[in-house]
Amino acid sequence: MSKILIIEDDAAFCQMLQKFLIRNGYNVEVSFTGEDAKSKFKESSFDLVLTDLRLPNYDGMQLLTDFKEINPTIQVIVMTGYAEVGSAVEAMKKGAYDYISKPFTPEDILMQIKSALNEEIAPKPTKKSDNTKNSQSMENVDHEGEVITGLSEASLKLSEYIKLVAPTDMSVLITGESGTGKEVTAKAIHDQSKRKEFNFVAVDCGAIPKEIATSEFFGHIKGSFTGAVEDKIGHFEAAHKGTLFLDEIGNLSYGNQIQLLRALQERKIKRVGSTKEIKVDVRIVTATNEDLAEAVEQGSFREDLFHRINEFSIETPSLEDRYEDLMLFANYFLKKANTSLDKQVQGFSQDVVAIFGKYHWPGNLRELQNVIKRAVLLTTGDVVEKEALPKEVYKTKEADSSEENFSKADYEKEQIIKALKQTNFNKSKAAKLLQITRKTLYNKINHYKLDL
Numbered sequence: 167m168s169k170i171l172i173i174e175d176d177a178a179f180c181q182m183l184q185k186f187l188i189r190n191g192y193n194v195e196v197s198f199t200g201e202d203a204k205s206k207f208k209e210s211s212f213d214l215v216l217t218d219l220r221l222p223n224y225d226g227m228q229l230l231t232d233f234k235e236i237n238p239t240i241q242v243i244v245m246t247g248y249a250e251v252g253s254a255v256e257a258m259k260k261g262a263y264d265y266i267s268k269p270f271t272p273e274d275i276l277m278q279i280k281s282a283l284n285e286e287i288a289p290k291p292t293k294k295s296d297n298t299k300n301s302q303s304m305e306n307v308d309h310e311g312e313v314i315t316g317l318s319e320a321s322l323k324l325s326e327y328i329k330l331v332a333p334t335d336m337s338v339l340i341t342g343e344s345g346t347g348k349e350v351t352a353k354a355i356h357d358q359s360k361r362k363e364f365n366f367v368a369v370d371c372g373a374i375p376k377e378i379a380t381s382e383f384f385g386h387i388k389g390s391f392t393g394a395v396e397d398k399i400g401h402f403e404a405a406h407k408g409t410l411f412l413d414e415i416g417n418l419s420y421g422n423q424i425q426l427l428r429a430l431q432e433r434k435i436k437r438v439g440s441t442k443e444i445k446v447d448v449r450i451v452t453a454t455n456e457d458l459a460e461a462v463e464q465g466s467f468r469e470d471l472f473h474r475i476n477e478f479s480i481e482t483p484s485l486e487d488r489y490e491d492l493m494l495f496a497n498y499f500l501k502k503a504n505t506s507l508d509k510q511v512q513g514f515s516q517d518v519v520a521i522f523g524k525y526h527w528p529g530n531l532r533e534l535q536n537v538i539k540r541a542v543l544l545t546t547g548d549v550v551e552k553e554a555l556p557k558e559v560y561k562t563k564e565a566d567s568s569e570e571n572f573s574k575a576d577y578e579k580e581q582i583i584k585a586l587k588q589t590n591f592n593k594s595k596a597a598k599l600l601q602i603t604r605k606t607l608y609n610k611i612n613h614y615k616l617d618l
């Protein structure tokens with residue numbers, strides 16, 4: 167049985183990966199820090215190392231060099247963020263076998279491991295969702311994501327809009343704060359459309375370096391540039407007859423916006439290095455947590471493209487706006503965490519329910535999900551207790567005397583003005599800086615009657 171060492175500081179992710187690999191017949195050890203990994207590596211012999219490059223208090227590249235010094239034949243696969251391709255290439259120069267960009271599917275990592283260990287690779291299933299790999303993450307290892315509809319007015323309205331627009335071919339712009347379920351909404355539109363038998367291709371425009379965006383969108387042919395070692399289809403072709411979901415569309419460079427607009431208008435694309443036009447039939451769904459209309463006014467987003475992608479718009483509500491659904495989501499995330507971490511936590515203590523109700527959840531559903539997953543990991547009893555929650559969830563709004571409120575208000579006002587100045591009065595960016603939602607920022611601007 168081959169022995170694998172995983173080094174990753176995200177404990178929950180690490181354990182999920184460990185379980186998945188154990189289920190696939192490997193002997194797996196994990197380390198959350200570089201120091202620990204090094205001592206484990208010295209003590210016992212491994213066939214393969216799977217390591218993150220960014221580790222607390224340890225340079226991942228140095229760790230790779232150390233491993234290679236101890237055992238020059240060790241196979242190392244590095245896990246990187248999409249934007250870190252440069253360091254991945256450097257890692258390979260230092261002897262890493264390969265790199266894999268996060269998020270990745272379980273099948274992808276399994277294939278790479280098998281290939282590194284020279285094991286036989288089973289043929290990939292040919293189901294339609296194969297091309298949707300960008301939209302999947304390790305979250306899908308243990309649990310097929312369900313979509314919770316919710317019963318609050320805001321949730322019902324969201325479902326109604328999805329139902330209404332899904333069967334049409336209209337392009338949809340989904341706006342909403344970070345973590346409110348924009349991608350889930352885009353997928354629901356696809357699943358309820360006549361395109362559902364074809365691919366849903368999700369692309370995070372914020373994570374694609376602008377130099378490679380053209381080839382990512384439209385593909386390339388072998389030899390068209392250094393590194394184009396074989397023909398590659400782009401996201402447009404992959405989404406043919408299906409749905410192309412462009413997340414964080416506001417992050418596209420101006421040049422890429424022009425290319426995108428042209429492809430949408432002409433419904434034809436050309437791969438980089440090729441003169442052949444290829445017809446594509448894609449429905450476009452986009453998402454942003456920026457104020458695109460403001461970006462248009464400021465000249466950083468093209469107005470023609472804005473209208474082209476915004477035939478219909480949907481706003482995903484913040485968790486604050488769907489508070490009636492909070493425990494519905496909490497219980498669902500508990501079930502999901504139990505499944506992925508192999509735990510049997512039954513519920514939440516009264517204290518925790520009260521804390522959840524008071525907290526304003528700036529990171530919305532994603533934050534709720536992360537808080538619950540972490541809490542499930544830390545819980546040894548039947549129910550999640552306050553101690554398993556991160557402090558910031560229950561340490562808010564505790565000081566409530568009017569004097570404190572007064573000085574707090576002054577301080578808050580000052581911070582808001584400072585953040586707005588710092589971001590050139592871009593409210594989305596200022597809200598991000600202040601770690602509050604855009605809506606909360608607008609409310610506070612009104613509340614303090616700030617004249618901007």
Ligand SMILES: Nc1ncnc2c1ncn2[C@@H]1O[C@H](COP(=O)(O)OP(=O)(O)OP(=O)(O)O)[C@@H](O)[C@H]1O
Nearest residue numbers: 312313314343344345346347348349350455531532
């Ligand atoms: N209706 C829902 N039912 C179940 N889970 C949901 C639902 N909506 C969102 N989630 C979960 O909440 C998390 C955040 O959702 P999603 O990624 O769609 O948000 P987002 O708005 O696209 O985030 P970002 O702005 O950061 O890209 C995901 O893990 C998703 O599975």
